[in-house]
Amino acid sequence: MSVGLDAWLARIEKLHPSEIELGLERVRRVAEALGAASLSMPVITVAGTNGKGSVVALTRALAAAAGRRVCVYTSPHLQRFNERITLPDGPVDDDALCAAFEQVDAARGDTALTYFEFTTLAALWLFRHSGADLAILEVGLGGRLDAVNLVDADVAVVTSVGLDHTDWLGDTREKVAVEKLGIGRAGRPLVYGEENAPANLDAELDRLKAVPLRAGREFQVEAARLSIRDGQRQRHYPLPLPPRLGADNLATACQALVAAGFPPADDAPHQVADTGLVGRCQVRRYRGVQCVLDVGHNLEALTRLRGRLPAHAGRRRLVLGMMTDKPVEAVVALFAADVDEWYLARPAVSRAADTGRLARALPESAVAHRFDSVAAALDQAVADSGAGDQVLVLGSFFTVAEALNAMDQGD
Template identity: 40%
Template sequence: MAQEINPQQRTLEQWLTWMEQCHPSEIELGLDRVRQVSERLAVDLSASQVVTIAGTNGKGSTVRYLQTIYSSAGYSVGCYTSPHFLYYNERVELNGQPVSDQLLCDAFYAIDQARGQIPLTYFEFGTLAALLIFSQTKPDLVLLEVGLGGRLDAVNIIDPDIAVITTVALDHQDWLGDTREAIGFEKAGIFRTGIPAVCGDPDLPESVLKHANSLKAPLYRAGIEFHINCDGDLCQFKGKGVDGTAVSLADIPRPELPLPNAATALQVCQLLPLVISEDQKRVGIAQARLTGRMQKVSYQGINFCLDVAHNPEAAGLLADRLALWDKPILILGMLKDKDRAAVVEALLPVISEWHLVDLDTPRGGTAAELASFLPDDVKPYQHATVTDAINYLVNSEKPLQDVMIAGSFYTVAEALSVLKRD
């Protein structure tokens, strides 16, 4: 019989394996358990400005815009995001760098000691670890990305100084409801009484508006209180200050990440008390990059582009970007609980050749299932893995156009494990 490892001596990998096994459910929404453990740990983020960011799409790029803007101004910034691509440490960043294995292991040990008999999911352990690390390191700004929904997500034990909803679309319907109104209500659960709420969706569900009004939360809406327009390579932002006065910022370089999220981030900047210059905002917007979001990687002489687009809204945004290309080849792998038919339909007009892959994960869909959503006159290639698809294209004798890889975090993570070998 294997000897039990002393928790204080566990490696990060051993902690992660143990955390996966110590709760019967991957997801168990609710705040009581995680709040109780947080109080035992004396988690306190009062030394930091806190922005909590929920939304169907655009959370990661909004976090990255804010991180690069405030880092360029010399502020210390802590970011908590999920999921990760290659290394768990990617979920918890301080000043643009993933935290060390040791810092995470120390946090997991403290959480395990504090929880007693309280069960925690893998995500709740991770959220508490990030909060504990930020409580100890006290960065000027803490950016917390909601994992699922908002109202019952573990992140929501923290009262933010600003709450953000990027977009509201149909996703995670088994957990959040099957209408935009129901999903909007769940995401608006991060709002607090009298605290500014910034919403990047120009078509907000009524449930979001009602909840903001009930809390008397000042609401800043894309297309109403703030917007951004571009002319060529330069953009102009117009928004509102805390006192309601009009503000503007011209000559912003057109960003690499999605433009609507840049506007959302710039509106947040108008409401935070951390002082930054106009040039620091421009630099932050221009420098923002994010793994798996229109990420370009050259491998074996081929230009690959990776985007995690995994639901209809994200696929529509990706299709708009690809409409400017010369019809790329697509490697697509998706989870079976996503709206695969709608994603395929959105991408169909902008793709020249389809390479469909199986995803080897419990929720993973197959290439054959994806093929069933294509019209009869489209003949896709089918591969057992993302790696197989990449190798097939690399070894192809025909000249290749750009290759797009999309459909899931799992798809992009496996692709990165191959493409980063160069």
């Protein structure tokens, strides 16, 4: 009797007692048994605190514009697990996923794998049989000890380093940098995507013996063009302004592809300038109201979002749901002057902060409403809005996922 995708995912969630167990020994052993410890096509691995998803999306779009067949692995998903694995012809279907899970299950024997490790191995097995020209792998957490790092990257990309997941990665940017830069390999390019680098960047690159490609140094965003390092020379690309996912992310994606031996065509940045990403400053009209959804959950990401919000003529309402380990007070302070009413919700996950915690972070003068679900908060915020008003939905992947599900069901 065949097992369906939902049953597989439910089973995989129960295979390991912990949600996270960093380390490569177990997963590498299973990968070798599976025949998926390496890939036959060039690999670009992308880590970073913020900007990973945007750089992955832009790298894929640039490669596809050149006719390359691309596989992509990302996490987490928002609405369907299949979003995590893209094959050259599109998102993986349920049957192919189940077949991959069967292969991983057979190869692991009695080795306990986390949900992320199990599904990463399934993606690698699918990529091995895809006939793709290029694989793009997004790191789940950190880098050095993340399951994705079992594959030797031809090009490593670290988009940024900030303070997030400090219990696992360290409480300074320099400690976090060691973990994220750990996806680099000796003698191979490592692209670093932010000009404001941690103090130990150069020392870590030297220790890894990676070939440095640093934003603001080897490559950069100039007034109206991108300057990208290609060996000993620079390639120049006209810069479309403003790219939806950011000029810095577009430059990082171009540099990664050039380093991988797939230089984009001269007009490629213009072709992909309108590339967007679900849940990243995503604008959607729901019941006639402009809604902006963003999965950002740390201060750096949400500061960037605040500077990119579309203009609105009326009032702004904010649907907020966050996890307990995120900087609730700092996020509230960031938006406090721009929000007319707050709609506080607890996403349906155990790590979510309750609405009391969110309420205590608000200014005393704030107008706030508390709800048992994101869907209820969204519905009320939209119902309270009129022409020219704007509803923000932010604070977590889970918050945005529940809002998108509610919109799909309510349209």
